[in-house]
Amino acid sequence: MFEKMQQAFWRALTPDLVVDEPKVVAQPVAGLAANVVAALGGVDNLKSHKAVALTRVRVELRDVERLDRQALTAAGVPGVMMLEGGVVHLITGLTP
Amino acid sequence: MATPQQLQLYAPLSGVLMPMDLVPDPVFSSRVIGDGLCIDPTSTTLCAPLAGIVSNVQASGHAISITNENGVQVLMHIGLDTVNLAGKGFTRLVEEGEQVDIGQSLIEFDADFVAMNARSLLTLMLVVSGEPFTWLAPQTGGVDSGQPLLQLDLAGKASSEPVTEEGDALFSRPVTLANPNGLHARPAAVFAQAAKGFSASVFLHKRQQSVNAKSLVAIMTLQTAKGDVVQVSASGPDAEAAINTLTELLATGCGEGVAEPAAQVEAKAPEVSSPTVLRGVCASAGSAFGQVVQIAERDLEVNEPGTTPPAEREQLSCGLAEARLALQQLRDNATGSAQADIFKAHQELLEDPVLLGGAEALISEGKSAGFAWRATIESTAHLFKSLDNALLAERAADLVDVGQRVLKLILGVQDQAIELPEGAILIADQLTPSQTAGLDTRKVLGFATVGGGATSHVAILARAAGLPAICGLPAQVLSLRNGSLVLLDADKGELHLDPELAAIEQLRVDRQRQEQRHQHVLAHATLAACTRDGHHVEVTANVASLSETEQAMTLGGEGVGLLRSEFLYLDRNHAPSHEEQASTYSAIARVLGPSRSLVVRTLDVGGDKPLAYVPMDSETNPFLGMRGIRLCLERPQLLRDQFKAILACAGLAQLHIMLPMVTQLSELRLARQLLEEEALAAGHAELPKLGIMIEVPAAALMADLFAPEVDFFSIGTNDLTQYTLAMDRDHPRLAAQADSFHPSVLRLIASTVQAAHAHGKWVGVCGAMASETLAVPLLLGLGVDELSVSVPLIPAIKAAVREVDLVDCQAIARQVLGLDSAEQVREALRQYHEATVDTSRVLENGHV
Numbered sequence: 001m002f003e004k005m006q007q008a009f010w011r012a013l014t015p016d017l018v019v020d021e022p023k024v025v026a027q028p029v030a031g032l033a034a035n036v037v038a039a040l041g042g043v044d045n046l047k048s049h050k051a052v053a054l055t056r057v058r059v060e061l062r063d064v065e066r067l068d069r070q071a072l073t074a075a076g077v078p079g080v081m082m083l084e085g086g087v088v089h090l091i092t093g094l095t096p
Numbered sequence: 097m098a099t100p101q102q103l104q105l106y107a108p109l110s111g112v113l114m115p116m117d118l119v120p121d122p123v124f125s126s127r128v129i130g131d132g133l134c135i136d137p138t139s140t141t142l143c144a145p146l147a148g149i150v151s152n153v154q155a156s157g158h159a160i161s162i163t164n165e166n167g168v169q170v171l172m173h174i175g176l177d178t179v180n181l182a183g184k185g186f187t188r189l190v191e192e193g194e195q196v197d198i199g200q201s202l203i204e205f206d207a208d209f210v211a212m213n214a215r216s217l218l219t220l221m222l223v224v225s226g227e228p229f230t231w232l233a234p235q236t237g238g239v240d241s242g243q244p245l246l247q248l249d250l251a252g253k254a255s256s257e258p259v260t261e262e263g264d265a266l267f268s269r270p271v272t273l274a275n276p277n278g279l280h281a282r283p284a285a286v287f288a289q290a291a292k293g294f295s296a297s298v299f300l301h302k303r304q305q306s307v308n309a310k311s312l313v314a315i316m317t318l319q320t321a322k323g324d325v326v327q328v329s330a331s332g333p334d335a336e337a338a339i340n341t342l343t344e345l346l347a348t349g350c351g352e353g354v355a356e357p358a359a360q361v362e363a364k365a366p367e368v369s370s371p372t373v374l375r376g377v378c379a380s381a382g383s384a385f386g387q388v389v390q391i392a393e394r395d396l397e398v399n400e401p402g403t404t405p406p407a408e409r410e411q412l413s414c415g416l417a418e419a420r421l422a423l424q425q426l427r428d429n430a431t432g433s434a435q436a437d438i439f440k441a442h443q444e445l446l447e448d449p450v451l452l453g454g455a456e457a458l459i460s461e462g463k464s465a466g467f468a469w470r471a472t473i474e475s476t477a478h479l480f481k482s483l484d485n486a487l488l489a490e491r492a493a494d495l496v497d498v499g500q501r502v503l504k505l506i507l508g509v510q511d512q513a514i515e516l517p518e519g520a521i522l523i524a525d526q527l528t529p530s531q532t533a534g535l536d537t538r539k540v541l542g543f544a545t546v547g548g549g550a551t552s553h554v555a556i557l558a559r560a561a562g563l564p565a566i567c568g569l570p571a572q573v574l575s576l577r578n579g580s581l582v583l584l585d586a587d588k589g590e591l592h593l594d595p596e597l598a599a600i601e602q603l604r605v606d607r608q609r610q611e612q613r614h615q616h617v618l619a620h621a622t623l624a625a626c627t628r629d630g631h632h633v634e635v636t637a638n639v640a641s642l643s644e645t646e647q648a649m650t651l652g653g654e655g656v657g658l659l660r661s662e663f664l665y666l667d668r669n670h671a672p673s674h675e676e677q678a679s680t681y682s683a684i685a686r687v688l689g690p691s692r693s694l695v696v697r698t699l700d701v702g703g704d705k706p707l708a709y710v711p712m713d714s715e716t717n718p719f720l721g722m723r724g725i726r727l728c729l730e731r732p733q734l735l736r737d738q739f740k741a742i743l744a745c746a747g748l749a750q751l752h753i754m755l756p757m758v759t760q761l762s763e764l765r766l767a768r769q770l771l772e773e774e775a776l777a778a779g780h781a782e783l784p785k786l787g788i789m790i791e792v793p794a795a796a797l798m799a800d801l802f803a804p805e806v807d808f809f810s811i812g813t814n815d816l817t818q819y820t821l822a823m824d825r826d827h828p829r830l831a832a833q834a835d836s837f838h839p840s841v842l843r844l845i846a847s848t849v850q851a852a853h854a855h856g857k858w859v860g861v862c863g864a865m866a867s868e869t870l871a872v873p874l875l876l877g878l879g880v881d882e883l884s885v886s887v888p889l890i891p892a893i894k895a896a897v898r899e900v901d902l903v904d905c906q907a908i909a910r911q912v913l914g915l916d917s918a919e920q921v922r923e924a925l926r927q928y929h930e931a932t933v934d935t936s937r938v939l940e941n942g943h944v
Contacts, residue, residue, distance in 0.1 A: 053211040054120060054176075055136050055218065078238060079112040081138040083208050091112050091136050094120065 032057065035075040036090070041066030047086070056081075057090040064088070103164070104232065105146055105246040106198055107239045108172055108221055110139040115235065121176050121282075123351075124220050129171065129285040129312055131229070132222035132246075137174075139241050142203040144196045145170055145221060152316050153203075154179075154280070157186030159316070160202050161224065166250055169225040171312070174205055176216040179280040185209040199242050223248065224312055265299070265331040268343040275352050278320035283350030288312040290345055296332025298342065309342070323482045374569050374591045376544070379555035382564030383585045383607070384541035385600050386519035388576045391531055396503055402464035412455060412465040415506035416446050422501070426530075435557060438529045442498045451476060466506045473499030493547070497528035516540065521584050523573055527554045537561050542584040544591050546571050566591060568829075614892070621652035621891035623898065625883075627876065631902040634882040635894045636693070638862055642680065645687045648887045652894055655692040655750070657810065657884020658862040659684065661699055661738065670709050671734065677741030685748035693750035695810065695860075695884070696742050697789065698735060698767075700724045700756040710734070719818070724757025724789075729766055739774040743784065751784040754810055758788040758795050764805055789862075791815035796844040799851035809852050810884065813863025817841050835918035836865040842878070842913055842921070849879040860884055870925050872896040877909025904932060 031051060037043055040059060045067075047060035061067060064086050072080055072090070079091030114134045119125045124134070148164035158178040161171040174186070185206040190196055211217050223229060229246040239245065275283050291298045291309040298309040302324055307314035309328065320326065326346065330338040402408040423439045423446075430436035445451065451472055458468035473495055480492035503509075516539040524531070526547035543554050543565035558565035564586035573591065576582070583595035583603065592599065625635045636657030637648030645656060664672045664680060681696065688694050701707055702723030710731060715721035728735040742753055755767050768786055775783050790796050791812035799809065813836040818825045820841050823834035845861070852859045860882035865871045867885040869892055875883060876897065885893045908928050912921045 053214065054216040055114075056211055058208070058211060079136060079138045081207060087208055089138075089207065089211060091138065093112070093114070093136075094118060 033075060036072065036077060039068045039071035039075050039077075040088075041068075051095075052089075055091055055093050057092055059088050059090065061086045061088060101249070101251050103146065103166070103168060103227075103248040103250060104244045105170065105221070105223075105229070105248065106143075107135065107241050107243045107245050108142050108145045108202075109135050109137040109219060110239060110241040111135040111137040111219070112238055113234075113236050114218060119176075119218060119220070120216070123282045123285055124173075124176075124222075127222075128289045129220075130222040130224040130226060132170075132220060133235075135219050135221070135239060137207065137217055137219050140205055140207045141201045141241075142172055142174060142205070142219070143241055144198055144200045144202055145172070145245075147197050148195070150190050150192050150194045150196060150202075153188055153190065153192050154316065155319060156181065156183040156277075156280075157188045157203055158183075158205075159280075160188075160190075161316075162196060163225075167225060168223070168227060168248060168250070171220070171222045171224045172202070173220045173222070174203065174217070175210050175214045176218055178210060178214045179277045179282075181210065181214055182277075185213065265329040266335045266339055267301075268328040268339045270325045270327050271343055271346045273320055273322060273324050273326060273346065275320075275349055276322055278322055278324060279315055279318065279326075279350065283352050284315040285312050286351040287342065287345060288315055291338070291342060294330070294332070294334050294338035294341075296330040296335040296338045298328065298330045298338050301327040301329060321478075321482070323478060372592060372594045374573050374593065376566040376569035376589050376591070378565075378586045378589045379543075379567040380558035380563060380565040381587050382542070382562070383583070383587060383603055384521060384564050385581070385583050385595065385603055386521040386541040387517060388578055388580045388582055389516060389520040389522050390574065390576070390578055391522055391524040391527065393500065393528070393531075396466075396470075396500075396507060396509060398466035398470055398503070398507065399464050400467045402459060402462055402467070405459050405462065408459045408463070408465040408468070409456070411506055412459065412469060412502075415465065415469070415502045418505045419498070419502045420446055422505075435529070438494070442494060442501075442529070445495060445498045446502070466503055469506065470499065470503055473503075493526055493528060497530050500528070501530055517579075521582055523576060525571075525574060529557070537563070542566075542586065544569055544573060544582075544584060546573060613895075617891040617895040618651075620895060620898075623652070623894065625654070625894040625897040627897060627900050627902045627905070629901045629903060631876070633876060633880075633897050634693075634860075635890060635897065636695075636860070636882060636884045637887050637890060638867075638884050639684075639887065642683050642687065644887055645684045648890060649687060651887060651890045653887070653890050655688060656684070656694045657860050657882055658754075659694060659696045661696055662701055665699055665701065665707055668709075671737070674737060674741055677738065678744035681742055681745040682748055685745035685751070688749040690747070690749060693752055694745075695752040695754050695787070695862075697754045697756055698725070698738055698742075699728055702727055702757075719824075725755045725763050725767060726757060726759075729763060732770060735767065736770055736774055739771050740778065743775055743778050743780060746780060746782075746784055752787060752808065753784050754787050754789060754808075756789045756812070757792060757815075758802075759792045760794075761798070761801060761805070764788055764802065768805075787857075789815075790844075790848050791819070791863075793820050793844060796848050799848040800854070803851045803855040803857050806857060808858045808860065809848060810860040810862045810882075811845055811848060811880075813841065813845075813861060813865035816844060816863065817865075820844060833918070835922075836863065837871070837874075837918040837921040837925075839913060839915055839917070839921060842874070842909075845875075845880070846878050846909075846913060853879060858882060867893065869893065869896040870922065870929065873900045873905040873928060874909055874912065874921075874925060876900065876902060877905030877907070900932065904928075 032049060037046065040046060040061060041063060045062050047062055049057055049059040052058045067088065069080060077090050077092060081089040081091065083089065114136055116127065116134055117125055119134050123129065144162060146162060146164055148162040151161050151163040151169065153160040156179055158175060158181065159171065159173045161169055163169045187204040189201050189203060196202065207217060227248045227250055229248045232244045232247055233239065273279065279287060288310055299306045300309040300315055300318065302318045302320060305318060307318055309315065328339055328342045420443055423443045427436045427439040430439065454472035455468040458471055459465060477492040477495045480495065516536055518539055520540050521542045521544060522540060523544050525545065527543060527545055540563060542563050543558050545554050545567050546569050554565050554567060564584055566584065566586050566589055569591060581595065583592035583599060585592065624632060626632045634654050636655040637653040638658040639645045639648055639656055640660040640663045648656065664677055685694050702718055702721060712722060722730065745751060753771065755764065758764055771786060772783065785807035787806045787808035787810060788795065788802060789812045790799065790809050793816065795802060796816065814825060817836045817838065818834055821834055821838060823830040825834045849859045858881040861875055861880050862884035866875065866883040867889045872893060883893055912924050915921050915924065
């Protein structure tokens with residue numbers, strides 16, 4: 001919460017320095033392979049996504065039911081952690 | 097089931113395996129702690145990989161170890177750098193000492209919170225007891241919680257016989273841990289690994305506890321925190337080497353970046369002080385020659401278990417009541433108000449609900465009154481010290497002092513009055529108010545302490561008693577023999593251990609001369625401060641109360657150059673009312689009268705001296721935070737109220753309002769607007785003069801832009817120096833260098849004066865520099881129009897002005913601006929003084 005406010009504050013002060021988070025509708029989704037996005041239920045199902053904790057991509061889904069575990073494994077995501085509120089951690093490993 | 101020779105470890109979590117070599121934390125990837133495996137979890141409950149006893153679970157809940165009946169010890173550490181979360185996001189489901197079964201839930205964690213707030217969720221399972229193992233599953237890919245993963249070979253256990261303490265153990269000096277989270281897994285592992293390198297048996301001690309220093313888990317059971325004092329002991333052939341290496345390791349943070357405590361740096365680097373001179377910080381000016389008297393506080397022994405809670409409760413309340421009486425007596429007999437205030441504060445501590453509640457809780461658990469009281473005091477003092485706030489850390493000394501007083505009363509320990517020889521120079525780690533109160537100050541010539549700073553009691557009391565004092569001396573001062581002769585030169589911050597006769601003689605002569613001079617300037621205090629060539633300089637006073645203002649007038653003050661308005665705001669729970677503020681300002685203005693000027697500085701507080709009723713976030717660096725005008729503009733009502741109250745005394749004196757810490761022109765403009773609005777609302781036709789402090793280099797550098805918009809400048813040399821040189825003026829090792837005589841500071845003063853005069857505005861100096869006689873010719877030469885000085889020094893500064901020619905001053909000022917360092921500037925000024933002024937002193941002495 002605080003972080004968000006701070007971000008907004010900084011953005012207001014220095015519009016050219018803080019990069020806006022990519023909009024959900026942006027195509028293709030930065031940092032996620034197309035087949036991963038598809039396995040997550042498509043761009044429309046993606047509320048947000050963010051790389052966290054060195055090895056993970058944290059995504060927020062509108063409808064968790066549309067997530068396809070098999071397809072994710074096939075897309076090369078070795079681990080999936082389902083959390084509350086449509087939050088899913090994709091374990092993608094250390095990025096080289 | 098595994099055979100007795102073999103033991104299986106089960107996956108504590110579901111997730112994805114990561115090879116140990118790739119774990120992005122060298123402590124784990126190097127296997128210093130032990131070999132094992134790493135899982136990137138997809139489940140949120142850590143389960144027991146083997147049956148055994150929970151041998152350690154960190155209070156912060158991010159790490160746990162289990163030991164089985166064969167001595168196999170397995171550590172699980174959830175996430176990387178999760179110790180920084182201080183327990184947030186983790187729920188412990190088991191307690192230390194509890195027997196757990198395979199697969200039993202141990203810790204639950206909020207994976208999303210940890211992922212968002214810590215470096216990583218990568219979880220380690222390590223065999224810290226060192227048995228070799230083979231894999232029962234592929235070493236990469238996914239695992240399910242509870243799946244068999246490793247097979248341990250118990251027969252192949254690395255030889256690590258239980259170490260026992262044998263022979264006479266050597267002990268290290270106490271080391272204060274600087275690690276922000278104490279010896280948590282990473283530093284503890286580094287330490288244990290280093291300890292294993294010695295054949296001696298090594299133990300780590302914290303208070304009464306001692307553990308095997310070669311065991312990571314044992315070290316972790318000490319649950320150390322930042323600021324804990326630990327000691328290393330060792331016995332065996334290489335014991336001495338072990339102690340040296342390990343103490344050094346502890347002091348430097350065991351591989352973690354720590355800010356080294358200054359005292360230890362001093363102790364490790366004796367070459368900083370040559371053997372005959374020890375250096376510290378001047379806490380109270382002056383000098384003295386006398387004999388060493390070491391003052392040490394005895395350690396008192398208490399029994400932990402009590403008789404019955406009601407009896408112990410009774411004992412505690414008796415002790416508290418007696419202490420209250422004794423403190424009242426000390427208050428009544430106190431020689432000054434500073435001392436009386438300290439004992440009043442101590443009396444208040446005796447009624448503090450947190451202390452009483454803490455002691456009560458321990459007594460209810462069956463502890464003795466003495467034990468309960470001491471434990472409560474110690475933990476609270478520790479809390480104070482750990483808050484990283486110099487003022488609170490000083491207050492920890494009060495807490496310990498008052499705690500000791502009550503403890504002695506509970507235990508019935510008689511306090512022997514310290515028999516002082518004549519001419520004593522008291523030396524202590526830290527002198528407590530109780531110790532100094534019982535002293536016969538007629539026999540004391542000075543103080544020298546290891547602890548303490550400019551705000552410590554020693555400093556306050558020494559200044560009040562007019563005795564010299566040095567703080568921040570290296571610890572070796574504590575080993576000086578009682579009765580040995582030392583020369584305490586507080587002005588230079590030096591303690592000479594083997595003073596030469598000539599130096600002592602010189603000191604005596606100087607003191608006599610100082611005394612004569614003091615009498616002389618006092619007798620002439622009311623004379624105007626005019627240079628020999630007829631240039632008048634206003635010498636005004638820095639005050640913080642009505643009584644100081646009155647005193648300043650009797651000592652020849654020509655006005656008030658700095659009224660520190662904070663005194664109206666500090667040490668209270670709510671802002672002062674308008675009536676209270678207005679009547680205080682008016683009373684001070686009346687003392688001055690309509691012809692003298694009164695410069696009121698608006699509230700100058702901040703994170704370093706917070707107000708109870710102005711809640712502030714704690715700041716990592718309050719001196720660069722919301723201080724002075726920054727805070728006031730953030731809370732404009734506070735400033736409006738103050739303006740309104742100050743305006744109430746307009747007409748009673750020549751009213752000036754001064755804004756502290758101004759950095760931006762916008763701050764000045766905004767404050768002026770508020771002042772104009774308040775003046776208009778109160779129906780004042782004429783605005784009081786409005787000026788700013790020049791204490792931030794930014795303001796000094798832009799003085800030409802500020803000058804047209806102000807009525808005057810006043811230079812706060814203390815802050816200007818610390819901000820210009822980037823040196824804390826209370827820093828034990830930098831304070832001596834944080835000198836306002838540095839040419840960089842002088843250049844800022846010179847350009848500020850130039851800019852002000854170009855616009856017809858006057859410049860004062862209200863920092864400590866103005867109160868130094870040595871600086872007088874320099875400041876006059878730079879063109880300063882007003883010197884606002886500490887009240888007792890008004891006569892001396894006025895006399896110093898009368899001794900010089902302005903033309904000479906201008907020449908010397910030009911000359912020193914080009915010098916290299918503060919020392920060179922001081923030396924040049926001393927030479928100038930000797931060449932021009934000393935001749936007049938002979939004449940003066942003739943008058944006395």
